[in-house]
Amino acid sequence: MSTPKRTPDRALLRDAVAIAAAMIAVGASFGAIAIAYGLPTWVPFLMSTAVFAGGAQFLAVGLIAAGNPLAAVFAGLLLNARHLPFGLAVSETVGPRLRDRLIGSHLMTDEVVAFTLAEKDPARRRRTYWLIGITLFTSWNLGTALGVWLGGATGDPAALGLDAAFPAGLIALILPSLRDRDTRLVALTGAAIAVALTPVLPAGLPVLCALLGLLTVVRPRRGNPATSDQTAEHHTKTEEAPC
Amino acid sequence: MLIAAILTLAVGTYTMRLSGVMLRDRLELSDSLQRLLPMAAASLLAALATTAALMEGAGFAGIARPAGVAVGALLAWRKAPFVVVVLAAAGTAALLRLAGIN
Numbered sequence: 001m002s003t004p005k006r007t008p009d010r011a012l013l014r015d016a017v018a019i020a021a022a023m024i025a026v027g028a029s030f031g032a033i034a035i036a037y038g039l040p041t042w043v044p045f046l047m048s049t050a051v052f053a054g055g056a057q058f059l060a061v062g063l064i065a066a067g068n069p070l071a072a073v074f075a076g077l078l079l080n081a082r083h084l085p086f087g088l089a090v091s092e093t094v095g096p097r098l099r100d101r102l103i104g105s106h107l108m109t110d111e112v113v114a115f116t117l118a119e120k121d122p123a124r125r126r127r128t129y130w131l132i133g134i135t136l137f138t139s140w141n142l143g144t145a146l147g148v149w150l151g152g153a154t155g156d157p158a159a160l161g162l163d164a165a166f167p168a169g170l171i172a173l174i175l176p177s178l179r180d181r182d183t184r185l186v187a188l189t190g191a192a193i194a195v196a197l198t199p200v201l202p203a204g205l206p207v208l209c210a211l212l213g214l215l216t217v218v219r220p221r222r223g224n225p226a227t228s229d230q231t232a233e234h235h236t237k238t239e240e241a242p243c
Numbered sequence: 244m245l246i247a248a249i250l251t252l253a254v255g256t257y258t259m260r261l262s263g264v265m266l267r268d269r270l271e272l273s274d275s276l277q278r279l280l281p282m283a284a285a286s287l288l289a290a291l292a293t294t295a296a297l298m299e300g301a302g303f304a305g306i307a308r309p310a311g312v313a314v315g316a317l318l319a320w321r322k323a324p325f326v327v328v329v330l331a332a333a334g335t336a337a338l339l340r341l342a343g344i345n
Contacts, residue, residue, distance in 0.1 A: 011324070014324070014325075014326060015324075015325040015326065017326075018325060018326040018329055018330075019325075019329070022329060022333075039245075040245075043245065043249065046246070046249050046250075046253075047249055047252075047253075050249065050250065050253035051249065051252050051253045051256055052256075053256055056252065056256065060248075060249075060252060064245065064248065069244055069245060069247075069248035070248070072248055072252065073248050073251050073252050073255070076252040076255075076256070077252065077255045077256065077259075080255070080256045080259055080260075081259060082287050082291075083256065083259045083260045083263060084259045084260075084262060084263040085263060085280075085283050085284060085287060086260075086263060086284055086287070087259070087260055087261065087262065087263015087264040087265075087266070087267070088263045088264075088266065088267050088270075088280055088283075089263075089280045089281055089283065089284035090264070090284075091263065091264045091265075091266075091267030091268075092267070094264050101261065101264050101265065102261070104264070105257065105260040105261040105263075105264050106257060106260065108260045108264075110288060110291055113284055113288065114288050117281055117284055117285065117288075158308075158336075158340065159337065159340065160333060160337055161307075161308075161311055161332065161333035161334060161335065161336030161337035161338075161340070162333055163295075163304075163308050163336065164296070164307070164308045164309075164310075164311030164312050164315065164332040164333055164335065164336035165311075165315070165329045165330075165332050165333040165336075166295060167291075167292040167293070167295040167296035167308075167312045167315075167332075168296075168311065168312045168314075168315025168316060168319070168328055168329060168331075168332030168333075169315070169325065169328065169329045169332075170288055170291060170292035170295075171289075171292050171296075171312070171315065171316045171319055171328075172315065172316075172318075172319035172325055172328040172329075173288075173325075174285050174288050174289055174292070175319050175320060177281065177285045178285070178289075182282065183281070183282045183285050186282045186283075186285065186286045187282070187285045187286045187288075187289035187290075188289070189286075190286035190287070190289055190290045191286070191289040191290045191292070191293040191294075192293075193290070194290035194291075194293060194294050195290075195293055195294055195297055195298065198294050198298045198301060199298075199301045199302070200301075206290070206294060207287060207290045207291050207294060208287075209290075210286045210287055210289070210290030211283055211286060211287065213286045213290075214279055214282060214283060214286065217279070217282070218279070
């Protein structure tokens with residue numbers, strides 16, 4: 001693609017501002033909720049800077065407030081286990097330098113990965129990763145501070161519909177990659193597995209089980225690999241393994 | 244105890260993020276396996292989006308949120324800008340709730 005650089009970059013900046021605004025609002029509700037639970041002021045700050053994972057933070061403050069910090073750690077780690085496969089997928093984008101990897105890894109969130117994978121060109125991918133990563137880290141912490149400052153005054157992100165904004169944003173970001181037939185099959189199967197398992201498994205596990213969707217495109221390798229052609233690909237669907 | 248819990252969560256999360264990034268070079272990945280990585284990420288994100296859209300804890304999230312997400316997804320499919328998708332999803336859910344539909 002030889003599109004002029006200015007326009008797409010402006011579009012990226014606009015998207016960054018949009019997601020930053022949403023992050024400030026959700027971060028504020030996180031800060032406010034943590035304070036409303038009666039936790040010390042430093043708790044939301046430490047979490048937003050050191051953990052920097054929205055879902056795990058909400059889950060953890062709930063469990064800590066319920067008097068179960070051990071469960072908070074386990075549930076939070078389980079919820080964040082998806083970052084390992086994310087890391088494998090964006091490793092090349094983060095770059096080969098150790099310094100970049102040490103800092104870049106901390107900026108890894110669902111939104112950053114989704115924004116990054118939506119870009120094709122490696123240079124643009126790299127810029128997207130860092131721009132969105134730094135934007136999200138800043139706005140998330142700004143939001144947290146705002147929420148702590150406002151105390152329990154703000155609160156419910158649902159009243160603003162923010163709970164619908166995030167899944168919709170993620171869908172918008174992954175839609176281009178779903179144009180590929182295999183990816184679409186994997187993603188739809190994975191999503192169905194995750195939804196079906198959500199009522200029965202602890203938080204975090206159902207999403208990880210979405211990796212089982214890969215079985216729909218993995219075929220047992222036998223015979224001459226040169227004979228495998230596109231049309232024969234979907235005739236051998238692997239059974240879904242129980243989770 | 245509280246600070247230990249938070250730091251453990253932080254270190255554990257960072258370790259998982261970093262190990263994916265660092266392991267990538269050490270793993271000798273075949274071409275077909277390399278092709279699966281972006282698919283794996285897309286699948287995780289799709290699962291995350293779908294469960295976040297439909298489920299609240301172990302149960303159904305109600306009407307307003309999935310309806311908002313559906314409006315957003317439709318606009319995204321019609322190639323609307325990201326900002327519009329996010330605002331329309333949030334606006335729809337918020338308006339439905341304002342109207343008493345949860």
